Amino acid sequence: MGRPSKKAERTEQILQALQRCVARYGLEGSTLERISEEAGLQRSLVRHFAGNRTELVTQLADRVIERSDKQWSEFISYLPEQDITSALLNGLFTEDHSDAEFVLVIESLIFAAGQDEPLRKQMQAWMSRFTNDMKFILLRDNPSADDEHLNAIAFGLVSIYFNLDSLAPLNMSAQYRPSARRAAELLVNTLIPATK
Structure with missing residues (x-):
């Protein structure tokens, strides 16, 4: 098998740098200068191998969503x-299982989606898949739960999950992790029917 092309290698290097920059500075603060510095490449090489800023954001979204979908599918396959x-x-x-950098990048993409219709559609589809999967996982332990309640609990779990790792820049994720877990348990426990 041959070596990966220089373009593929450099593009991967640039996208990794972009992801680190977005986690640190947000999407707006991830300038070509910062990306090139983080990648250790000249700005002209960043543009040559990965394209302009719009193309970079598209590639980042594709990369992050693909990685997320793969990890989530693997996680689901190991559930008992x-x-x-x-x-x-x-x-x-x-x-x-925490990946604060990843969550910060996702949140930056969600924020940017407000100004970018194709990105919005891509992020909406990703969020819908994640929330629906969560709902169907909960349904396996709670087959008699009503749809509206399952939707609310699934969204609540997704919200707690993202909020927890969004605290990473404040160095507070570890402090609130037990409380986040307990809040999730309390939410899930509302699915258990009360005994008379």
Whole structure:
């Protein structure tokens, strides 16, 4: 098998640098100068290998969503048949599965989607898949739960998950991780029917 092309290598190097910059400075603060400095390449090479800023953002969104979908699918495939909700919460709220940089990049893309219709559609589809998957995971342990309640709980879990890692720049994620997990448990426990 041959070596990867120089373009593929450089594009990957640039996209990794862009992702680090977006996590640190947000999408707006991730200038070509910062990206080229982070990648260790001249600005002209960044443009040559990865394109203009719009093309970079598109490639970043594609890359992040592809990575997210792959990791999420792998995570779902390892969930047990029984007590799936507990395993889900462990996966969402333990330090081992936390990736603050990734969450900050996703949040930056979501924010930027307000001004970019194709990006908005892409991020809407991604968020819908994530939330719907969460709902169907919860449904496995709670087959009699009504659809509206499942939708609300799934969205609540997604919201707590993203909010927790968004605190990374404040160095407060670890401090609030147990509370986030407990809030998620309390939310999920509303699915358990009360016994008479």
